[in-house]
Amino acid sequence: MAGAVSSLSVQHDKAGLLESRQATREAPWVKAAILTVALSFFAIFLLLPLVVVFVEALAQGWETYLTALVEPDALSAVKLTLLAAVISVPLNLVFGVAAAWAITRFDFRGKPLLITLIDLPFSVSPVVAGLIYVLVFSSHGWFGPWLAEHDIKVIFAVPGIVLATIFVTVPFVARELIPLLQAQGREEEEAAVVLGARGWQVFWYVTLPNVRWALLYGVILSNARAMGEFGAVSVVSGHIRGETNTLPLHVEILYNEYNFAAAFAVASLLALLALVTLAVKSWVEWRASQTVAVED
Amino acid sequence: MTRLTRLATATTLLFALAGHALADVTLLNVSYDPTRELYQDFNAAFAKQWKAKTGETVTIKQSHGGSGKQARAVIDGLEADVVTLALGYDVDALNTEAKLIPPTWQKRLPSNSAPYTSTIVFLVRKGNPKAIKDWNDLIKPGVEVVTPNPKTSGGARWNYLAAWGYALKQPGGNDAKAKDFVKNVFQNVKVLDSGARGSLVSFTQRGIGDVLLAWENEAYLATKELGPDKFDIVTPSLSILAEPPVSVVDKVVDKRGTRKVAEAYLQYLYSPEGQEIAAANYYRPRDAKVAAKYADKFSKVKLFTIDQVFGGWTKAQKTHFDDGGVFDQIQVR
Numbered sequence: 165m166a167g168a169v170s171s172l173s174v175q176h177d178k179a180g181l182l183e184s185r186q187a188t189r190e191a192p193w194v195k196a197a198i199l200t201v202a203l204s205f206f207a208i209f210l211l212l213p214l215v216v217v218f219v220e221a222l223a224q225g226w227e228t229y230l231t232a233l234v235e236p237d238a239l240s241a242v243k244l245t246l247l248a249a250v251i252s253v254p255l256n257l258v259f260g261v262a263a264a265w266a267i268t269r270f271d272f273r274g275k276p277l278l279i280t281l282i283d284l285p286f287s288v289s290p291v292v293a294g295l296i297y298v299l300v301f302s303s304h305g306w307f308g309p310w311l312a313e314h315d316i317k318v319i320f321a322v323p324g325i326v327l328a329t330i331f332v333t334v335p336f337v338a339r340e341l342i343p344l345l346q347a348q349g350r351e352e353e354e355a356a357v358v359l360g361a362r363g364w365q366v367f368w369y370v371t372l373p374n375v376r377w378a379l380l381y382g383v384i385l386s387n388a389r390a391m392g393e394f395g396a397v398s399v400v401s402g403h404i405r406g407e408t409n410t411l412p413l414h415v416e417i418l419y420n421e422y423n424f425a426a427a428f429a430v431a432s433l434l435a436l437l438a439l440v441t442l443a444v445k446s447w448v449e450w451r452a453s454q455t456v457a458v459e460d
Numbered sequence: 461m462t463r464l465t466r467l468a469t470a471t472t473l474l475f476a477l478a479g480h481a482l483a484d485v486t487l488l489n490v491s492y493d494p495t496r497e498l499y500q501d502f503n504a505a506f507a508k509q510w511k512a513k514t515g516e517t518v519t520i521k522q523s524h525g526g527s528g529k530q531a532r533a534v535i536d537g538l539e540a541d542v543v544t545l546a547l548g549y550d551v552d553a554l555n556t557e558a559k560l561i562p563p564t565w566q567k568r569l570p571s572n573s574a575p576y577t578s579t580i581v582f583l584v585r586k587g588n589p590k591a592i593k594d595w596n597d598l599i600k601p602g603v604e605v606v607t608p609n610p611k612t613s614g615g616a617r618w619n620y621l622a623a624w625g626y627a628l629k630q631p632g633g634n635d636a637k638a639k640d641f642v643k644n645v646f647q648n649v650k651v652l653d654s655g656a657r658g659s660l661v662s663f664t665q666r667g668i669g670d671v672l673l674a675w676e677n678e679a680y681l682a683t684k685e686l687g688p689d690k691f692d693i694v695t696p697s698l699s700i701l702a703e704p705p706v707s708v709v710d711k712v713v714d715k716r717g718t719r720k721v722a723e724a725y726l727q728y729l730y731s732p733e734g735q736e737i738a739a740a741n742y743y744r745p746r747d748a749k750v751a752a753k754y755a756d757k758f759s760k761v762k763l764f765t766i767d768q769v770f771g772g773w774t775k776a777q778k779t780h781f782d783d784g785g786v787f788d789q790i791q792v793r
Contacts, residue, residue, distance in 0.1 A: 302536035303558065312537070320538040402538040403523045404488060417524075420657045421496055422685040 217435045220428035232418075232426035233433065240406045241414035241430070244322065248329040248397075248410065249390040255330055256386050260337025261379070265371075267338075268345035269353075282338050285331055293331045294399025297324055320402030325410060328396040333386045340382035344375050377452035381445065388441045392434060484517045485721055490540035492527035492614055492704070493657040494678040498741040499544070505737060506728050510721065518721055526655035527614030534560065534709065541713050541722040544706045546614020546656075548572070549773040551707050560711045574703035575729035576743035579763055580615075580622040582694040583663065583672040583679045590670045594696045595626040598671065599644035606651055606669035608659040610780075610787055614704070615656035617781060619673040622700040624780075625769045629698060643790035664691070675702070676758070677742035693759075701763040 182188045190198075222229055232238060263282060267275060285293065300306050301318040311318060318324045356370045372379075394412040401408045409417060411434055418427035491499060503520040510518045523530065523538070527546035534540045535558045545551050551573075554560040566573045584592050590603050598605055608616040620642060627633055627641035650669055653659040656678055663672040664686055671694075674682070679693045706726050713719040728734045735750040744758055745751045770776035780786045 298536055304536065308537060317537075317539070319536065320533060402533055403525055404521050404538075405523070407521055420493075420661060 214435055214438075217428055217431050220424065221432040223428075224425040228425050229429045229432075232423075232429035235426075237406045237409070238414060238426075238430055241409045241411045242433070244325065244409065245391050245411045247322065248326050249387055251326050252330040252333050252390045253383060253387050256333050256337050257379070257383055259334065260341060260382060260386075263338040264341035264345055265367075267342055269350070279342075282335050285334050290328075290332055290393065290395030291399055294328055294396040297327055297331075297396075297400050319400045320404070321408060324400035325397050325408060328400050329390045329393055332393050332396050333390050336386035336389065337379065337382035340378045340385070341375055344378045345371075348374055377448055377455065381448050381452075384441055384444055384448065388438065391437055485718060486519045486521060487541040487718060487722055487725060488521045488523065488539060489542050489544055489725075490523045490530050490534055490538060491544040492530060492546040493524055493655040494615070494660075494675050494681070495544060495704075496522070496524050496657075497681060498677075498738060498743060501741065502729070502734060502737045505733060506725055509728065509733070510724065516721070518725075520725070524657075526608070526612045528612045529654065534558075539712050539716070540709050541716065541718050542706060542708050542726055544704065546702075546704050547617060547773060548703070548705050549617075549777045550614060551705050552773065554707070554709065558711075560709050561707055562710065565707045566705060568708075569706065569726060570730060571746050572703055573705040573707060574746075575706060575726075575734065576704070576738040576745055578676045578702045578704065578743055579699045579761060580618050580673060580696075580702065581676045581679050581699065581761075582696065583660075583674050583682060584670065584692050584694055586690055586692055588692050588694065592671050592694055595623055595641075595645075595698075598623070598648060598673075599641065600648075603648050603671065604650045604669040605645060605648045605671055605673065606653075606659050606663045607649055607673040608656050609652040609654055612654045613656055613659075615675050615678070615702075616652075616659075616673075617776075618675075618700055618702045620780065620787065621766060621770060621776060622673075622696075625700055625764050626696065626698050628769060629764070639786060639790065642786075646790055676744075680742035695759040695761050698762045698764065700769075701765045703765075 263278065266272070267279060298305065298319055301311060301324065302308050303312055307318075316323075318327070352370050352374070353366050356366045361369065391410075392412060393410075394416075397410055398413055398416075401410070401413055403409060403413065403417070405417070411430060415427050415431045415434070418424075418430060489499060489503070499520075499522055503522070507518050507520065510516060523533075523540070525533075527550045530538075531543070531545060531550040531553045534543060534554060543551055543554065548566060551561070551565065555563050555565065569575070582592055584590070590600075591597065592603065597603065607619045610616040610620045623642050623645050624638045627638035628635070630637075651659070651662050653662055656675060659672060660674065660678055660682055662668045664682055672679075676693075679691075683691050683693060706729065708719065708722045708726060710719075713722045729738070730746070732747060732750060735745040735747040739745045739750055739754040739757065742757070745754065766773060766776060770779075778785065
C-alpha cells in the first residue's frame, strides 16, 4: 500500500502537469461537470451521513448525549470493543508480517493457496464467517461437547467475538505489506547479508524500516474494521446486554428501543473513530510521501 | 489452534472472575423482541423482592431478538437460565432439538406456562386513511401490509395464524379459502423483517406500508413512545389469543446452580406485582383481579386459541411453517 501511498503524491504532481499544458487541459465545463459529480457524490453519500449522525446524536442536547455514553451497558460495549481490538490487532500484526515475509521471501509449496487464504475474509460474507464459528463451537458443533465438558464458552461469549473479529481483520496487514515487499525486491537485504547482518538484524534494520508506514497503515485499517465489525460479531454474540454487545451491536439495540438519541450518540463514537482513523491515515500517507521524497 | 484455544480459555476465565466479583448471582433471560421494556421493569422489581427475601443480590441479563432465532441460539449453547419466548413451539424446540428441558415443560407453570397473553392488532397511520377495519381490508388492492417473517419471528406466526383463523371462521370458510385469503394478505406485504421490532421500525420510522400487523403490546408501546398523534390502533373483529410461554432451562440452571432463583423469577411473573408490571406494559394479565383493574385498557375482542383452530403448536408449525409447508407454498408467486 505504501506503493499506493507514494504513487498518490506522484499523481498529484502529474495533475498539475496535465493542467499546465494546452493539449492535455480539459475544457472548463468538462472539468466543472466532473468535479460536480464527484464532489456531490461524496457530499451525499459520505459527508451527509456523517453529519446526520452527529446532528441526531446531539438532537436532545449534550446531557442526553453524555448520559448515553456513560450508561453501564454502553461502557461495557466500549470495553468489549476495545478488548476485541486489543487482542485481534497485535495478532494480525504478527501474522501479517510473518505471512507477507513468507510469501515474498521464500518459495514453498502451497504459496498460492496461502495468498488466496489471506484474501478469504474479504470475499466471504461476515455472516458466513460468524456461522462458521457457530458450527464449530456451538453445543452441537465439532468442538461443542468437548468445550461444554471443560466449561469453556466460546460462542455467545467474549472469545467468540474476539475470534470473529480476528477472522474479518486478518487480511489487512498482510495485504498492505505483500505488494511493497514484492516491489522492493531482495537487493537491500542481500546487501545487508553480504555486509554481515544476521536474519533478525536484516529484519530490524533493513526490512522493517522500509515497510513501517505500510505496516502502520495496515494496523490502522485493521483496527478500524475490528471496532466497526457488525455482521460476524452479531452472529456469535448472543446479544446479552452489558456482556456480549460490542459498540455496533449496542447501536442497533438502542435504535430498536426507540432510543434514537442514545443510538446516534454511541454511533457518533464510531464515527469519531472513523475520523481519527482518517486523520492518522492521512498523516501516515504524508509521512510516507515525505520519506519517499527524501529517498528520491 | 491451541494458541487460540488457550487464549479463549484465558479470556473466559478472566471474564468469569470479573462476573463473580460483580454480583452474587446472575440470571440470563433470553427473550423475544417486544419484551425489552417489560423485562426492564420486571427485572428491577424481582431483584428488589429477591434481595428483601433472601439477602442475595441477583442481576438479570437480557438478550432479545426474533423468537425463533433466540431459541436457536439457546440450542447452540447460549446459556439461558430462563427463556421467555413468543410461542410454545420455540420453547418446545429446546426439548426436541437439544433435550435442554423435559417434554412436559408447559405443565410446570399455571396457564400453559404463559403468565401473560396478548393478541394481534393493526397499527395504521393516524386517521386510518386506507379505512382498514378488519382482516378482509388487508387484501384490498393498494393496501401495503408490514409483518415480520413467520420463519424467524414468533409474532409473525401469530399474525399469520390470526389471519388464517379469521378466514376459516367466516361463513362458508374452509382450509382452501383460508389459504387463498392468507396468500392474498402476503401478496400485499412489502417488507418481511426478521423480528417484530424490525417491522415496527420499518413501519414507524421508515414510513413503509399502510398497516402493521403487530402484537397488541407492541402497538400500544409504539403509540406511547412515538406519539399518539401519529398512529391509530385498529382491533379486528376476531383475533388469536397469543400465549407467550416461559420456562426454566433445566440443563443450564442445574449446571450453574441457579434453579432456585430462576424458578422464583418465573413464579414472580404470576404474582400480583408481576401481573401489574405486565399490564402496565400492555400485556394482558392472567390474574383476574389485575385483569379487572386494567379492563378498560384493552379493547374487547373475540379471541380464538391455537388449540381450538390449529390443534396446537406442533401441528400448526408442521402444516404451515416447516420447509415446504403452506407458508412456503403461498410465497411462491
